[in-house]
Amino acid sequence: MKNLKKSAGVVATLLLSMSLLVVGCGQSASNTSGQPAAGGESSAAASGMTKEAGVFTYAASGEYQPFSYFKDGQLTGFDIEIGEEIAKRLGLKANPVTSPFSGIIAGVKEGRYDAAIASHAITEERKQQIDFADPYYLSGGQLFTRPDGNITTLDQLKGKEVAVALGTTHEKMARQYTDNIKTYDSDVTALRALEQGKHDVVITDSVVGEIAIGQGLKIKKSGAALTEVQHGIAVRKGNTELLNKINEALKAMHEDGTYVKLSEKYFNRDISKKD
Secondary structure (H helix, E strand, C coil): CHHHHHHHHHHHHHHHHHHHHHHHHHHHCECCCCCECCCCCCHHHHCCCCCECCEEEEEECCCECCCEEEECCEEECHHHHHHHHHHHHCCCEEEEEECCHHHHHHHHHCCCCCEEEEEEECCHHHHCCEEECCCCEEECEEEEECCCCCCCCHHHHCCCCEEEECCCHHHHHHCCCCCCEEEECCHHHHHHHHHCCCCCEEEEEHHHHHHHHHCCCCCEEECCCCCCEEEEEEEECCCHHHHHHHHHHHHHHHHCCHHHHHHHHHHCCCCCCCC
């Protein structure tokens, strides 16, 4: 009988020790207020609004100078720096990646990227596939020719060879006027081909063409602006939390002067306003 009582006492002692150990482990996971311990993930990182906790992965083409391009082997540009600033304000690590422009929207829809910061024009067709944050800059389509070119309107495109970047609103516009279309993965490549004597005209964003001319490309802006377009950052449909946080970050960047500083760095003006 004594041995039985002794064994029961040992078991009780062991059970008490184990319960104390469990309580102690539970307390180490949080502070006395019941909040996550110091060093835990931020609310943005832990919320599941990005595909990888603590990381903001956004896509650009990498071939759209000065918005996204490689310099000395490093991806940079206006869109890339906008993404870096948004990530910082969300408490996330910026992870810019490149993809051909024509596949970026699909990548956002499929969840390969948290967002596209790639100078997408906001259109009703695109809004059926993804959600757009508030516009972050204004621009528009423009015809560019060689210096001796005389095409100034869309109606003159019939019978002419037109170069555009694949998947852009400019491609869609050109196809309304001619079937003689040559597509490229980037607008800059199309402009270089134009300078080299290929094609009759390129339709691209006016800012991109103006920058190319400023860098010495022997082409010219031809005719009046074709469109006035708002450009937006795209996220997967239904990711309202990320969309709202991006809008908050953009608003704060405008209010504290960060946006204007970045815009003047690349364009010598505020491109969120009409030129």
